[in-house]
Amino acid sequence: MNTVLITGCSSGYGLATARRFLDKGWNVVATMRTPRESVLPMSRALRILPLDVTDAGSIAAAIDAAGPIDVLVNNAGIGVVGAFEATPMSHVRRVFETNTFGVMAMTQAVIPQMRARRSGTIVNVTSSVALAPMPLAAAYTASKQAIEGFTGSLAHELAYFGVRARLVEPGFAPTTRFSQNTSVKVxxxxxxxxxxxxAPIFEAFARPAMTTREVDVAEAVWAAVHDAGETLRFPAGPDAVALYEAAGA
Known part of the structure; x- marks a missing residue:
């Protein structure tokens, strides 16, 4: 039975993705900074592990406890909404530590075992802002666009060893979810x-024409893992798909 390790499973996209893989009969290693057993149904196929993607020791311990990993889903992330001028650099660094360097550190930790087996898939969850940057999210956009370039390059170098790198790009989610992990109020x-x-931007946020559901992201991750071709990007949600098509990506 295949094993997937997913970061950021306490809520949102990570939780929905963990449920999807459990429903499909996979072994699931659901990680979160503060483990909560109640968020997922009890199952022999499920392990819940503590993991802080900004801490090297925490990463090493989680990878060791997880055992052989067939798929890594880098989902953990934080958002920030506001004028860049007013965003403390300490918070910009925190966003990058989680969204960018955390993804890179997790990826680097699993590559050796996947390379040795000549199989495996790494799925990095970014955002549709990589295709269409939105205002008042400059730091977040930069952190996610960095992972887009990182994953595109990584896909080339890992393909030689039979390991795949993929991107899942969720569309718009409500502002409350987008910024729920930030310590700075909007x-x-x-x-x-x-x-x-x-003012008009936040009004548009409050009444979006389309939004991305958690299940949309879970389905896109599942598709990315099982796609047998060379597709790099998998948009998640109707708004992300529309942006993807408009950009000709």
């Missing part, structure tokens, strides 16, 4: 000079 990052600019 209102703190909108200086008075930006108020008139930000």
């Amino acid at each position: 209102e703190e990052l909108i200086p008075p000079a930006y108020a008139d600019f930000a």
Whole structure:
């Protein structure tokens, strides 16, 4: 039975993806910073492990405890909404530590075993902002676009060893979910000079024409893992698909 390790499973996309793979009969290693047994149904196929993707020791311990990993899903991430001018650099660094360096560290940790077996898939969850950057999310957009380039390059060098790298690009999610893991409140990052600019943007956020559901991302991850071709990008959600098609990606 194949094993998938998924980061950021306490809620949202990671939780939905863990459920999807469990339903399909996979062994699932669901990781989260603070493990909560109640978030997923009890199953012999499920292990819940603590993991902080910004901590090298935590990564090593989780990889060791997980055993052979057939698929890694790098889903853990944090968002920040606000004017870049008002975003503390300490928070910008925190976003990159999780969204960018955390993904790279997890990927580097699993490559040796996949390379040795000459099989495996790494799925990096980014965002549709990589195709269409949105305002008031400059730091987040930069952190995700970095992973887009990283994954594209990685796909070339790992293909030689039979290991695949894929991208899943979720579309728009409600602002409350997008910024739920940040320690900075949105209102703190909108200086008075930006108020008139930000107002219609937040109104659009509150009434999106289309949104991405958690199950959309889980389905896109499943498709990315099982695609036998050389497709790199898998948009998740109707809005992401529309952006993908408009960009001719």
